Amino acid sequence: DGDVFKYYTDGAWKTSSSGKSVPIINPTTRSTQYKVQACTQEEVNKVMETAKTAQKLWAKTPLWKRAELLHKAAAILKEQKAPIAECLVKEIAKPAKDAVTEVVRSGDLVSYCAEEGVRILGEGKFLVSDSFPGNERSKYCLTSKIPLGVILAIPPFNYPVNLAVSKIGPALIAGNSLVLKPPTQGAVAALHMVHCFHLAGFPKGLINCVTGRGSEIGDFLTMHPGVDCISFTGGDTGIAISKKAGMVPLQMELGGKDACIILEDADLDLVASSIVKGGFSYSGQRCTAIKVVLVMESVADALVEKVNAKLAKLTVGAPEDDCDITPVVTESSANFIEGLVTDAKQKEATFCQEYKREGNLIYPLLLDNVRPDMRIAWEEPFGPVLPVIRINSVEEGIHHCNASNFGLQGCVFTRDINKAILIGDAMETGTVQINSAPARGPDHFPFQGFKDSGIGSQGITNSINMMTKTKSMVINLP
Numbered sequence: 001d002g003d004v005f006k007y008y009t010d011g012a013w014k015t016s017s018s019g020k021s022v023p024i025i026n027p028t029t030r031s032t033q034y035k036v037q038a039c040t041q042e043e044v045n046k047v048m049e050t051a052k053t054a055q056k057l058w059a060k061t062p063l064w065k066r067a068e069l070l071h072k073a074a075a076i077l078k079e080q081k082a083p084i085a086e087c088l089v090k091e092i093a094k095p096a097k098d099a100v101t102e103v104v105r106s107g108d109l110v111s112y113c114a115e116e117g118v119r120i121l122g123e124g125k126f127l128v129s130d131s132f133p134g135n136e137r138s139k140y141c142l143t144s145k146i147p148l149g150v151i152l153a154i155p156p157f158n159y160p161v162n163l164a165v166s167k168i169g170p171a172l173i174a175g176n177s178l179v180l181k182p183p184t185q186g187a188v189a190a191l192h193m194v195h196c197f198h199l200a201g202f203p204k205g206l207i208n209c210v211t212g213r214g215s216e217i218g219d220f221l222t223m224h225p226g227v228d229c230i231s232f233t234g235g236d237t238g239i240a241i242s243k244k245a246g247m248v249p250l251q252m253e254l255g256g257k258d259a260c261i262i263l264e265d266a267d268l269d270l271v272a273s274s275i276v277k278g279g280f281s282y283s284g285q286r287c288t289a290i291k292v293v294l295v296m297e298s299v300a301d302a303l304v305e306k307v308n309a310k311l312a313k314l315t316v317g318a319p320e321d322d323c324d325i326t327p328v329v330t331e332s333s334a335n336f337i338e339g340l341v342t343d344a345k346q347k348e349a350t351f352c353q354e355y356k357r358e359g360n361l362i363y364p365l366l367l368d369n370v371r372p373d374m375r376i377a378w379e380e381p382f383g384p385v386l387p388v389i390r391i392n393s394v395e396e397g398i399h400h401c402n403a404s405n406f407g408l409q410g411c412v413f414t415r416d417i418n419k420a421i422l423i424g425d426a427m428e429t430g431t432v433q434i435n436s437a438p439a440r441g442p443d444h445f446p447f448q449g450f451k452d453s454g455i456g457s458q459g460i461t462n463s464i465n466m467m468t469k470t471k472s473m474v475i476n477l478p
């Protein structure tokens with residue numbers, strides 16, 4: 001069926017024997033935009049075998065050659081930014097400019113992986129035995145980093161390209177092969193991205209991309225004995241995966257409820273622009289979005305006024321028009337967001353704007369005077385709705401931040417660097433941004449979530465290291 005995008009394995013594009021497809025609904029038009037193959041479990045088994053075989057050869061390919069291919073793929077990816085970005089616009093309603101930025105950022109990420117990989121994997125360790133009591137200098141230990149094997153990469157809908165290559169780049173440079181399971185929304189952008197790797201000339205079977213329904217192949221993939229590592233970014237599913245997965249390294253980045261703590265001496269113009277960017281870009285559908293504002297009561301009125309003035313200037317509409325606020329990814333997501341808004345309404349939060357929804361398009365909304373008994377104080381809307389909680393002490397802010405089950409990032413705004421550092425130390429999150437909104441990038445910075453926000457640390461260097469294991473060789477002298 002020419003209408004259905006093929007899946008990719010063994011260096012070729014294939015049609016599933018299931019005869020079934022999965023529709024991808026355009027969030028803006030709410031009608032089917034594309035269709036992808038609904039792969040079967042037998043096909044997954046074959047893909048795993050292929051990936052395993054290809055990895056053995058790839059591990060023997062010199063590091064500099066691996067790097068060369070990655071650089072080539074990065075260049076092709078950047079050349080192909082327009083058609084890939086178009087998919088992002090249609091599949092996940094990412095504003096047109098941001099969609100292009102995602103692809104370019106991905107190319108840069110892949111090149112950086114190549115460079116970082118040749119440096120850090122080109123080094124090993126050499127130890128001698130006589131530093132440990134009772135030993136002569138009779139044993140030399142050589143250690144190096146070797147690949148894990150087959151990496152299962154599962155990126156989320158909000159960055160189907162960037163959060164795929166943030167797994168693929170480190171995996172490949174470290175000598176691993178890949179099975180990529182893209183999100184349904186974003187699958188076609190991911191397939192285009194995989195095509196760039198195909199064009200770069202990577203060996204057959206090294207990169208594979210299977211599409212399909214989570215109910216059919218989700219658990220089957222994550223529990224598959226052929227998988228040597230799972231790198232997952234997404235929501236609660238990650239917690240379920242971590243309970244079911246075998247004894248393999250897991251890299252997980254899950255949700256967040258990033259708090260923004262604002263002190264009395266903060267630069268309120270900077271705070272307001274950071275809140276609008278941090279809370280509302282891509283309509284709040286970022287794990288690192290500001291998801292709760294904790295502001296000192298004495299500056300709260302002034303801040304809310306400034307934020308509202310900026311929100312009034314945001315454009316709302318179609319991603320093709322490069323609007324700031326675009327439809328959220330699915331109808332069920334819009335319904336979930338609406339549920340949080342309704343709950344806040346019933347519990348008498350102050351609505352700074354009127355709540356407005358057209359299909360999946362939700363207008364930006366700031367909710368003031370939110371209290372801890374409201375769902376939105378704790379839950380992640382993943383939409384353009386932001387709660388403001390007024391606090392009377394810094395401790396109250398830190399307490400709210402730390403009472404969350406999430407611990408991805410957080411931010412603090414103050415002109416007093418000493419206070420900022422003390423507060424940053426007290427916040428139980430993987431990263432604290434001082435005087436800026438949370439963000440993952442630059443992509444070589446370590447990126448990690450505490451508590452329900454994740455396992456392990458990402459960022460290019462950490463991901464490369466995580467996708468290797470240490471191997472020792474001990475030379476025993478006579």
Ligand code: G3H
Nearest residue numbers: 158286287288439440441
């Ligand atoms: O959605 C989760 C992403 O890792 C956030 O990345 O901070 O670049 O938007 P970002």
